[in-house]
Amino acid sequence: xxxxxxxxxxxxxxxxxxxxxxxxxxxxxxxxxxxxxxxxxxxxxxxxxxxxxxxxxxxxxxxxxxxxxxxxxxxxxxxxxxxxxxxxxxxxxxxxxxxxxxxxxxxxxxxxxxxxxxxxx
Amino acid sequence: xxxxxxxxxxxxxxxxxxxxxxxxxxxxxxxxxxxxxxxxxxxxxxxxxxxxxxxxxxxxxxxxxxxxxxxxxxxxxxxxxxxxxxxxxxxxxxxxxxxxxxxxxxxxxxxxxxxxxxxxxxxxxxxx
Numbered sequence: 001x002x003x004x005x006x007x008x009x010x011x012x013x014x015x016x017x018x019x020x021x022x023x024x025x026x027x028x029x030x031x032x033x034x035x036x037x038x039x040x041x042x043x044x045x046x047x048x049x050x051x052x053x054x055x056x057x058x059x060x061x062x063x064x065x066x067x068x069x070x071x072x073x074x075x076x077x078x079x080x081x082x083x084x085x086x087x088x089x090x091x092x093x094x095x096x097x098x099x100x101x102x103x104x105x106x107x108x109x110x111x112x113x114x115x116x117x118x119x120x121x
Numbered sequence: 122x123x124x125x126x127x128x129x130x131x132x133x134x135x136x137x138x139x140x141x142x143x144x145x146x147x148x149x150x151x152x153x154x155x156x157x158x159x160x161x162x163x164x165x166x167x168x169x170x171x172x173x174x175x176x177x178x179x180x181x182x183x184x185x186x187x188x189x190x191x192x193x194x195x196x197x198x199x200x201x202x203x204x205x206x207x208x209x210x211x212x213x214x215x216x217x218x219x220x221x222x223x224x225x226x227x228x229x230x231x232x233x234x235x236x237x238x239x240x241x242x243x244x245x246x247x248x249x
């Protein structure tokens with residue numbers, strides 16, 4: 001199963017890459033929204049982990065692009081949120097995000113369960 | 122996942138946090154010179170947001186809280202709701218310097234700094 005992580009922060013890129021590969025996923029990383037959309041269109045991941053605050057195109061723009069593309073709109077997207085950005089979750093869900101992961105109080109088991117649950121649908 | 126499990130990521134956190142702080146200091150000085158640079162304002166906001174996220178993630182709550190306040194300040198600057206006055210510039214620089222010292226404390230297995238006073242000071246600029 002291929003997971004694309006769209007995340008600009010090097011710390012989180014490293015962390016998620018290691019932890020998800022340990023669980024047996026193929027993981028690709030994009031560092032900004034534009035690169036993320038290119039990789040989504042070219043590589044069609046099975047699931048996307050998406051940060052909101054990104055260079056070039058933000059997470060909301062990425063979600064809108066996915067929702068407006070019939071070839072992409074069924075790919076499940078989980079968004080990252082942090083303390084102080086709770087309102088972003090509702091906006092992201094309205095744009096098609098399936099669920100969210102809170103980076104401020106992180107539990108990898110919760111992330112893993114959400115990934116598995118959304119891959120099964 | 123508890124702090125013990127995250128200890129192996131501490132060096133990665135400290136490395137990236139120091140990088141972001143150094144970049145922030147440079148970009149802040151540029152913002153003082155070029156107050157209308159929208160791209161620079163966004164970058165400063167984004168870096169502070171990342172520093173906040175990393176710090177909370179690793180369990181460094183005090184560092185996360187000062188970064189959250191700085192993020193709010195930089196968001197307000199980005200949205201042109203407040204300007205970077207000399208007083209605000211000094212307050213931000215003081216906070217960034219204290220965060221650097223705090224990270225050095227963490228490196229030496231000491232506690233992170235308390236930033237309550239810095240948070241109060243920065244919040245006065247947001248109250249305008």
